[in-house]
Structure formats: C-alpha cells, structure tokens
Amino acid sequence: MHTEFYASTPHGAGSKKIPLAPLAATTTSQALVPDGQPDAFYFRALEEQGIFLNKAQIEAVRHGDGPLLTLAGAGSGKTSVLVCRTGYLIAVRGISPRSILLVTFSSKAAAEMKQRIAGLPGMTPRMAGDVQARTYHSFFLLLLRRQGYDQDILSETRYQHIIVKRMLREMGLQDEYQPETLLAELSHYKMNLIDIDDVPEKTADERNIKSIFRQYEQWKKTHHKMDFDDVLLYAHQLLLRSPHLLQSLQERFVYVMNDEFQDTNRLQYELVQMIAAPQHNFMVVGDDDQTIYSFNGASHEYILDFHKLYPTARTVTLDINYRSTSSIVGLGNEVIRRNKKRKPKQLQATRSSDTMPRYYRPGDSNEEAQAVIARITEDVAQRQRSYSDFAILYRSASDSRALLEQLVLREVPFVHYGGGDVFYEQWMVKPVIDYLRLSLHRRNFEAMEGILPTLYINRDKGMEFIRQQEAVQRKKGPLAYLLFFPELKDFQKDKLRDRLAQIKTFAQMKPVDAIRDMRRTFYDAFLETSDSRKLTPHKEVLKETLDELESAAKPFASTAEFVEHVELMIRKHKEMELLRQDAEADRVTVMTIHKSKGLEFPVVFVIGVSDGMLPHSSALEQPNVRGEKAAASSAEEKAAALEEERRLAYVAITRAREELILSSPAYFRGKKAEVSQFILAPFRQASPQGTSSSAHGGRLTGSSGGSRPKDLTRGAAVPKPPVRTVSETVYAWVCTAGSCNAWSRISTPQETKVKDKACPLCHAPMRRGSKTVAVRQG
Template sequence: MTDLLAGLDDGQRGAVLAPSGPVCVLAGAGTGKTRTITHRIARLISTGAHPVSEVLAVTFTTRAAGEMRLRLRALGVPGVQARTFHSAALKQLRYFWPRSVGGSLWPVLENKMRLVAMASRRVGAGTDTATLRDLAGEIEWAKATLAAPDTYQQAVAATLRDTPVAVETAAKVFAVYESIKSESEQLDFDDLLLHACAILETDESVAREFRARYRCFVVDEYQDVTPLQQRMLDAWLGGRDQLTVVGDANQTIYSFAGASPKYLLGFDRKYPEATVVRLERDYRSTPQVVTLANRIIAGATGSAARLRLKLTAVLPDGPEATFNEFPDEPAEAAAVAGQIAARIDGGSPASSMAVLFRINAQSEAYEQALTAAKVPYVVRGGQRFFARAEVRQAMVTLRGAAQQAGAANGQADDPDAAAVDPELVTTVRRLLAPIGLSDDPPPAGALRDRWDSLLGVVSIAEELADAEATAGLPQLVGELEQRAEAQHAPSIDGVTLASLHAAKGLEWDSVFLVGLTDGTLPIQHADTPEQVEEERRLFYVGVTRARTRLAMSWALSRTEGGRRSRRRSRFLTGLAPDLPVGSRTRAAGRCRICGGPLATPAAIKIGRCENCPSTADPELVEALRDWRRQRSSDDSVPAYVVFSDATLFAIAERRPTDADALLAIPGIGRSKLDHYGTDVLELVTRTR
C-alpha cells in the first residue's frame, strides 16, 4: 500500500484511500486522473475490498482503456477488466444472449450506412453521402438519448436540437431503418447497450449472475456519459453503490452526440453519502497556461459552475501566451507555419506541436502553409483536405468543365491556351452548386462539413483570380492538382493538425489555437446560452492541451485582400490585448527593409519581405554553405539538420556578432547555438 501512495498529492491520495462506496473524483485537466483511478483500483484489490474479477472499469475510447490496462498491469493487477461501454456490453451479450434470447448473437453491423441508404430510398429522402451521414448521426443521437422513432421529434423539440436534416424526414428514416435492421436480424453499435440493458432489466437470473460477478465499477470521463450509457451503468449496478466516477464538468464538449454532465453534477445528490474529491494540481502546463485556462472557465455560467475546478500549476514558469491578429486566413496560416518551422530549426520535434481549430475544413490553409514551409504534418480525426470525397468530386467537376471549354474552343490538347474565364470565382460557384455549395450554409452536420470544404475550393479560386487576373478553369484545375499532389506527401513524425474535439485527451509542448473569430468559436449555429457555454468549454479544452507554449490567433478576412469584417472571438475579451485592426504579431514581425508585415515562413525567417533587396554578402553565403557541407559530413547528418538554406541566408543578412544576436534569428535555438554558434560567429567575423 505504501508503494501505491508514493508520489501522490493530497487530493490523489484522498481519492485512492476513499472507501469502496460511492466516490466522485472531480479531476481537472492535467491533474493525473488516470494515475489516480488506477492506483485506487489497485488499492481496492490489494486491501481485499474486491478481488480482481469483481472490478469493471469503463471509459470512452479504446486508447484510454488500453492505457488503463497497461498501468494496472504495471501496478501488479493485470486481470482487471478495462473496456469501453460498448466493448463491455458486447462481451456480456455474447455470453448471455443464447440463454436469454435464444440462438446465436445477431451479427453487428460494421457500418450502418447501407441500411440507412435503403431506409432513405424507401421514404424518398436523399441518398448522397453527406445526407446519409447526417441521417446516421441523428439515429445515433436518438438512441444515445433513449428516443425511439415515435418519440424522436418530441426529443428534438425538447432539447432545441438544430438538426442537419428535416425532423420529419429523419423520423421516417429512423423508423424504416429499425424495421429493416430487425427483419434482417442485425444489430448496430448502439443496440449493444440497448439489448444488454434490456436483458439485465428483464431477466432476473441473468441479472443475479452478472451482479454476483461484478461488484465494483469505475467510470472515467463521467461528464460525457449519455442517457443510454447511464442506463447501462444503472443496470450493471442494480441499486448498489460500489461506484467510482471521474470527470470534469469544465470539459463537457459532446452534447451534440447526446452526452450530458447532469449525471456528474447530480452525483452527490443521488448518493448523499458519497466521498467527493477534487484534483486541482495541474502537472501538465505552465502557470501561464493554467492561469489563462482558469480565466476562460471563470466566465462560464449554468449548472456546471457549482463544481467548477480552479487549477493550480505545479510546473515552473514558462513563456506568456501570445495573441495575434492577421488581415486574412492565408497570412495567419503562413505566420503559424513560419513559427513552427523556426521552432523545428531550433531543435523542437515536429511531433511536439499542434495546430488546433474548430472545424475540419479549416485544416486546408494549414496543410498548404506547412507544405510550403516543408514542415511534415499529420491530420488527426479527419481526412486531409484533398482526400475528402467532396473535394475530389469538385476537382472532377471542374476538370470536366475545363475540358469541355477547351474542346468548344478547339483547344482540348492545349489547356493553358483555352479560353480565359473572365469571372472564374462565379463560374466555380455555379459548377459546385449541384454538389452542395448553396448560397447559405446548411445547419451543422455532414452537409455543413461538405459545404465548408467546397467553400475551401472556392477560396483557392479566389486566390488564383487575385494573383492572375486572366486565369480560367484550366489554370485552376492545374493549381488544385499541384496542391493535391504536394499535400499527399507521406509524413509520420509531424505537426498535428486537429479539430478541438479530436484533440481531447491529448497534449503537446506547443499549441497554436487558430481561427478564433466569432462565428467559428463560438460556432455560428450556437444559438442558445447552453450551446455558447459548450463552445467556451471547447476553447478551455484547447488551451489546456498546451504544456509550455500557447499561441492564439485570428484573421479578419477569409481570403487574401478580402473585406475585414470578422471580429475576434468573444471568449478573448479580457484575455487578449486590444490590438489595432490589421496589426501583425510580434512573432511574425515586420520587414527590416520596408517595415511592412511579413506574411510567409521564408520572409519571417530572414526578417524581410521576399521582394525587398537582399543585404546578404555572397561571399559569406558561400562560406556558410561550405562550412555546413563539411559539418554535416563530419556529423553524418543531412545538411538541413545543421541549418536550412533560409537560416543560412538569415545569418548572412543579419551578420550576428554575438550569441544573443545569433539566438534572435528564427531557426536557431539554444541547442544549435551550443553546437554551431562558435563556428558561425567566427565565419561572420572572418568575412567582414
């Protein structure tokens, strides 16, 4: 037991030592909740309160369940069942179904889309991929909230849910889907919980056997349970109270999928004798990040405020968070890519950084900017922009239209010579309208995701039209194909691009929170106070992903040169300094030649606009290249690992005379200064 308590703080120790009855652990971000609950489980087993076979721990992802099993094994209790809700229900159904229902367990659908499409056709609804995804999502939400086909519409009205498809249509499709599934004797993912609940609730012998086996339950991320999952938990417990729940109401971000914090918030009312422990010592982030997170969540309202946690940082001080405003999204993306490239050149691993955004469609600008900066990246929780079905379809549509235009002009074999389209952007919008680009955005859902992606294609057309007034469809198709090819380069160890939802449960040394404008965060369709508060919690989750460095930014226009009509997120009020409209970031800086803003990674690194005259000494550039070639050979590393070309040019232009001046050049950190600083400064001195 001494070993199980070693290294725990007072809150963690209190949770581990609490009796085996009802326990609620309110665990803030970075407070060591997984360590706490695994040590609690191990302690309950080691003291004889429960044998290994009686404990069932459930969480929400297979990754989290796997991590829990690994930690329990390291603590000497490898036999504990740690599963997701659905995995646990499936195991129970396989065992009890033949006895309670009869015959073999019905097969579980790997993908419900085929049956949703059949149901949609029968009621005359749409069968395009986006509509089917939205219909499937509505069915999943209905089941998660315990709504049946005949009560779905009332449930939508009661929750003020903004449905992506017509409520009447979704209800009809839901009813026919359930009928088809039942007739074919198949189960979907949500049926696992529904049927497991039904068996435990109606079959006394099964319930007795199950409850004799499992007597102690631990539930992680309890703020995100759905009514269906709570019903499953209640069926497992059967009125008993040997339950430990762990959660943080500040991190409830899945209400759109049916999750509700009310079970966490009401735990001490349901179990008046419960032990409630608060974990508020943050071991993940610096005081600067923690203070900012506390200020964000302090503005929250609603029922969650009663159990609000105030984090206390344990780590030493780090840099202050930065707040940066840009004239447009391309400039914002270029500046972020430039900062990332500089940090990589300074010795930071690409995998230690993440760019987080509200919606997946925002990733395209950062994929493009990072590619231009030759920075590897990985997209988490979504497809790369040019891999999305709607973007591929848009490219096929535009390619076909370009070929037809060329053929009509007798120039099919020479696309660059095809007739120029005087209104490229208007033409692109017209061509993409039949595949989902309406004038007004659809409600939230797959159709909105599709619309956002198609709007991204339009923005590329706008960029091309601004840069090349005579560009037509053939030139646009060529531009799209070049970008698609460049951004499909494989990358393994790279900067993470992820939505805020996909980033939950993860952490990085450096986090860039981008696109922080009203209408994006909070999202435009967040109409009610409850929905706005969930957006605030999503912002809080994003901030608390950062260990050391946090950069927040927003752009006043979507396209380069566009009207600057956006305003920064209301959540930044009182956090970010009041910046003059169109101001640039300190990190991006201004050109030392003309004083203008620096908008590309290369310009940021060399400290001047790319079209301003270079002040680099050709002799010094050549000397630096010779030195780099020799040093890379001596160290058996590629030349760019020593210094990139952009860093060499920056050295040659700025001609640093001491270590501080060398450190001020983006791409040179303390590690590179220690390795190469003496050589570089000697070269600069010799060529004066």
C-alpha cells in the same frame, strides 16, 4: 512566424495581466502517509515504483463505500487515481478483483489501465485479468455474447455508409441525404432511448428519414448484424427484461468506476447506474469543464447534478495540473472561470516557466498558415524541435483548409485527424469543383455525374441515359444529351440549356468569379431547398464552407490552375494518410479541438481564435438542432451554446505542455473578425459595477448614443466616466533607419502580403514589426 510578430497579449487587450497559476505544494504520500498508518505499506510500494500521490489523490484512492464524485481537472493524474484505487481496494481492503468494474470510452485508455493495473505492487497476472477494465462497448458486448447474441458487428463506418447509400439509391433518394448525417441522427435517437416508432413523421422529409431508419434496422436484422449503438441498446433492453441477470451483475460488481464521466450520454449513464445499484459504491471521474460532446448526447449536467441523484456522495477535486506550465494553466483558469454552469475549481501548476502564451494577429487564414508552418520549419531546421513536438488545433473542418495546403506545399510531414473528407471532396464543395472540371473537359463523366443532383436529375438514371446515347454517337459535350431525357419537363430543359451555356463560360473566368456566379445563380438556392440540408447540424456551416472555397480560389488567375491545384491537394492528402499508419513517424499533428481531448503536446498552435470561428458562428447565432436559426431561442440555450464553445477553448489551451500560440486572423473569408471574446475577456478589467466583461459576451460595451441616462432617485444627469487610456500592440511597418521614427499600421490583409516597402519620409527600407500605442477608452 518571426519573433517580432508575437505579442504577450492578444490584439485589443486591456491592461490586465493574466495571473500565473499558483504552484502546488510538493507534499506527497511520503509525508502525508506516515509509516505507522495501516495502509502505509501500499503507498510505500507505490513510491518504490515512482508513484507519489498528492493529498486529493490519496483521498480518492482511500475512498471506500458509497458514491464518489472525483472532479479531475486537466492534466491532474486521473488515470493514476483510478488505477491506484483499484489496487488499494484489492491490496488494502481485501476486495476480490472480480468485484471491480472500470468502464471508459476508448480502447487505448482501457488498454493503458489494464497494463498499469497489472504493474501494481502485489498484483498477479490472474488478479489483474479478473478486474474488468473495459470500454462500454467491450463490456456490454461480452455480456450479450454470453447471453447468446451472436450477430456480426458492423465495425467499419465505411461499410455502414455503403449499406445506407444502397438503400438511398433504391428509394431514389441518393441525392437527397448523406449517409453519415443519417447515421448520426439515428445514433442520437438511440443514445437518448427514443424508439424509431416515436421518431416524428409530420413532414415528407421526416417520413423519408423514418423509412430509411426502418430499412436499415430491417437490413441488420435480415443479415444478422448489429452496430455499436445496438450493443448498448440491446444490453439495456436485456437487463430491463431480465431482472435475475441484472441482479447477478449487481452482486458481482460491488465497486463500479466510470472514467471520462463528462462524456457519458443518457444510455451509458443508465446502464452503469443499473449495475452500481443497490450498493452505490459508484465512483465517477470527470471534468465538467471538458464537456465538449453535447452533439453526441454528452451532458455536463450529469456531473453538476450528481449529488441530486446521490445525496450522500463525497466530492474530491483533483486540482493540480502536472502537464502544463503555470502560465498556460493560469490562462486556462481565467478563460474557463467565466462559465457560470460549472463546479468551481482553480487549477494549480507544478512547473513554472519564463515562456508565456503568445498571441498572433495575422491578416487572414492564408497568412496565418504560412506563419505557423514557417515557425515549425525554422525550429526543426535549427534542431530545437522535431515535427512531432507540434500540434495544430482548429475548431471546424473548413478552418483547416489553408493550413493543410501550406503543409502540403511546404512538404512538411503531417497526420491529419480531421474525421472527414479532404476539403475539396466534401459533399457541398465537390459539385462546384465538378462544374469547374466540366468546363475544362466536357467529357469528364465523373464530374458530369457529380453535378446531376444540382440539375434535379437522378444520378443513376441520368448517367445511364447519357451512356446509352454515347453508345450510338459520341458527342463533345455529352451532358447535352439530357435535353432529350424523357423525364425532363420543358421548363427543366430550358434551365438545362442555360446551365450548359454557363458551364462554357467558367473556363474563361477567374475561378473565384466562376464560383460566385454559380452560388448567385443556382447553387446556394439548390442547397437551400435540398432535403439533405435538414440534417446538417448548422446551415451556417454550409455558407462558411463555400465562403472558404472562394478564399481558396481567389489567388488563382485561371480555372485551369485552380483545378490543377485541387487535384494536387487531393493526391497529396492521400499520400500523407499513409503516415497515420506509422506511429513512430516524425510528423506534425493536425486535428480538431474535439479530437485533441485527452492528448498533450510540447507545442500547441490554436488557429482561428477569432469570433465566428471560436466561438463558432453557430453558437453566436444559436440555430437549433435541425439547422434553423432559432428566432425564439431562449437566453438559456444561447448561454449554454456559448459556454460549450468556451469549454472547447479551454480544452485547446490545456493541451499544451510547454508552449502555446493562439492565432486570431483579422479577416475571416474577407470579413473583419474580432479576436475571440474568450481570449480577450481575461485581459479586461471588471466593470465598475463589479461584473466581469464576460457579462456582455466578453466584449467591452458602451452607449450607442442619445441623451445621457438619468439618476431616477436624484433627477440629475449621471456624469460621464473618466476617459481611460490603455496600451495596445498593433502590427506595423517600421522604418529601419535609426534616425527616422516613421511607422504605419498594418490594418488590412492585403498589406500583410506586401514584401517590401520604402519609408515615405526617408525612403529607407521598412520592416514588418509591431508598435505599442495608447488607446482611449470610456
């Protein structure tokens, strides 16, 4: 990514400049807590350890009894506040360490808090050990163990998948459902306190799902197991039926603190509320602007409505960002303030910088990936950065395909926290690849097994029949044995003959044409009718994934070359997985925005910042939870979906400490894509009526034609608004001859791939660069 391709504003931006976040006052506890105050000794001790709290942090630390909502903006030092308040309660107010409960979500966060509490002034190891700083699951599992619950914990997700796969096979449904989606659905019901008996069963699909849920629960009971969801559910049931046990917890834990409150789901919230009652010395710390896990049951409504449940609650806002430069914080402020359902706050910064966020408009995802990796390798080669300084964030799994391939091809060390299979091994992609594999090697039994569900043939029974026939006589194309499979009807055999003939043609076709042929003739229809789709969060995700597969195949001239490339990618990804085990390895971090929350990096690339990617197409179209497009979806639901996507953009922006690069491909899987409305909106002037352009989804809108509107009170035509001219940066070929001013716009992804071009006027070489042009608006 050469400097000439950077822009200081996104493509298509207006003339408005993003304000820098105001620099916060440097006043700390040294001046805010004079020596004469009773608790000054505690703050002096903190200062000796290098902990200097600001005014809002001091207010939260000093809070005594009663509920407290602490709005902790990104990078605002919330962990310091939780730790220091714990020490304050013990050292200043004389509270027993055994009376303090601090719950959080990750083991890493809990371990950090324990370590920092142990290092507080005046804290002995025993006192630190008496403070219960734990994850939800750790705390409530300890409670269950002490009450005699001795079930083994199903701690490995992979093992859970194996169990569910076995059940699906026994029910003959192994080709219909994905274990991960079933378990996610079951978790959703449990976290929302919906009993399995109350799960709907109106359709055959719903009855199957309910039956699988019941079998899974019965298997756990028979084998004396429980999973992580059960830990919280059993604890809730135990406390409801054991009022004396609940009372003992309430009497012991007089002060309860809840970290990352915006990620809390209903079951977690009810559990912690039960313990915090009746004293209500309940401190919650979170940021409604970073609620991005609604699919897991988290709701920013718990923060927004906290005062409804606790009318006497105080609110303290931690609004000083200690992580990012003022330019990055300023952009984050401008993006998130357009959300309507939020607690108003504007973050201040502590560091100024000459480096502003930069914007890039590549032709497509492939060019984007090449440019990102080029920038990283250039900085590392020049010893300006190490690989570990860089993080690359993306919205959805399929958005990372081109990037990951470039990392592998350029042999850049990386660790990928994608939370799923390699792109080519995803359940909706692998059958297509298996068809291509089979076209090249007709005796590839693994590929044969992979395509059987698309023929509506049970995987186990079909392969058993093929192997039985193979034992009698070997065949060049063993799949043809299925023509004699006794369970097939005549019309199915006719379909199979067509498919066998079609497979033979794939080897001679360009891979992208073979994939399109599959989709057109049978594969899209297969996915459309497959019951497993009903548990896919968004149907659009399936289409996007297959569109991305087409994009991946397009550069290859033959099916053999593409399949060889796929095998290389799968193998290299497995090799790179080993880097994940070495925390000290110098490697680029690649992850979804969801995975990045709570982390920070010196340099952050956010790729795919275009409408359809971020915000995701599912939010723009707003399907419901079952994946159906919601024709009757309310305006409120659509607004809520878009606001969560905007929170995702905000989280991505605020991960960067020093440099932020936002990349918005002009073409997304062959279709034109606009720069994300989230990034454009801050650069757009407010409309004449005084409303932000975000009222129209962040886009400038105008009349679509027809007669001019009338002023109904006067009967006269409303005059047209004056024409405005704004500057816009476009990418272009620029003549290198000093005496020639010729240039031409780069407007298609094909043009971005051209390496050399001669000036049409003077025939001198042209270089890729940018030009600022005037654009008429109004």
